[in-house]
Amino acid sequence: MRILLVEDDVSLGEGLQTALRRAAIAVDWVQDGVAALTAIRDGGFDAVVLDLGLPRMDGVQVIRTARQEGHRVPILVLTARDRVSDRIEALDLGADDFLGKPFDPNELLARLRALHRRAQGQAQPTLAHGALRLDPATLSVHWQGRIIDLPRREFALLRALMEQPGRILTRDALQQAIYGWDEDVASNSLEVHVHHLRKRLDADLIRTVRGVGYTLSVPA
Numbered sequence: 001m002r003i004l005l006v007e008d009d010v011s012l013g014e015g016l017q018t019a020l021r022r023a024a025i026a027v028d029w030v031q032d033g034v035a036a037l038t039a040i041r042d043g044g045f046d047a048v049v050l051d052l053g054l055p056r057m058d059g060v061q062v063i064r065t066a067r068q069e070g071h072r073v074p075i076l077v078l079t080a081r082d083r084v085s086d087r088i089e090a091l092d093l094g095a096d097d098f099l100g101k102p103f104d105p106n107e108l109l110a111r112l113r114a115l116h117r118r119a120q121g122q123a124q125p126t127l128a129h130g131a132l133r134l135d136p137a138t139l140s141v142h143w144q145g146r147i148i149d150l151p152r153r154e155f156a157l158l159r160a161l162m163e164q165p166g167r168i169l170t171r172d173a174l175q176q177a178i179y180g181w182d183e184d185v186a187s188n189s190l191e192v193h194v195h196h197l198r199k200r201l202d203a204d205l206i207r208t209v210r211g212v213g214y215t216l217s218v219p220a
Contacts, residue, residue: 001116001136001159002026002177004045006036006062007078008054016049019105021180024139024152024159025112028181033057040066044176045073047115049108052079052090060090067094074115078103113137120163127162130219132201134162143201150200153178157193161206161216170213 003020007013008031020027028045030036033054040048040062052059063075077090080101087098097111113136117125127134133142139155141148150158160177161169171190178193179185186192194206194214207217 001046001112001156002028002044002180003112004036004039004048004073005029006031006033006048006050006054006059008032008051016105016108019109021152023109024136024155025109026156026176026178026180031055033059033062036062037065040071040073041069043071043073046119047074047076047112049076049078049112050095052077052081052086060086060093063090063093063095074119076108076111076115078108110137122163127159129162129165129216132162132205132219134159148200150197154193154197154200157190158197161214165216166218168209168212168215174213 003025005013005016005020005027007016007029013029013031017027017029028039030039034056036048036050036054037057039045050059050062054062059077059079066073066075074096075094076097076099077095078099078101079086091098096115099108099111113125117123125135125137127136131144134140136159139152141150141155141158156178157174160174175185175190198206204217207215209215
């Protein structure tokens with residue numbers, strides 16, 4: 001999962017960025033409304049975490065413009081504004097959820113997981129593929145009844161593949177799912193992660209489609 005974080009409070013932004021990455025979520029952080037709208041237009045995000053009180057363009061205008069332009073990415077609003085009218089306006093303009101400051105980062109993560117499930121049309125909180133089970137809430141993976149410990153990027157890669165079973169995902173799409181803008185990516189990083197997953201799970205689980213990308217094999 002890849003999140004656009006829009007927050008002008010530096011200390012809060014840094015804390016949220018750390019919390020999201022620890023949860024195996026790729027995150028890109030911008031600090032004003034104009035930059036947020038540009039990023040939304042570029043696409044590639046599974047959800048947006050949006051503060052309302054932003055410089056250059058406030059969050060309400062970001063929501064209004066994004067929805068008018070047809071961008072359907074789920075938007076979770078963060079704000080310290082207490083007025084119910086502000087919340088109603090944001091929701092009526094197209095925000096999908098609302099979280100008031102201060103908040104528990106674990107609640108934010110749970111709300112993002114719920115938004116992502118709805119956007120994916122996924123009813124269950126866990127992902128399953130044959131003998132493989134993945135739980136985004138606990139960052140746990142079970143393979144043939146055994147618990148498998150995965151580093152966060154391998155977890156994010158496996159999650160991206162399991163969320164779209166049967167679909168071939170390109171290298172670019174998979175890299176976007178596991179790396180943010182400001183993270184260094186070696187030319188062979190994706191191949192290394194795939195190699196490690198095959199060693200930890202099964203050599204035939206992830207199929208390479210030459211010149212395109214990767215997909216999960218059909219479970220036996």
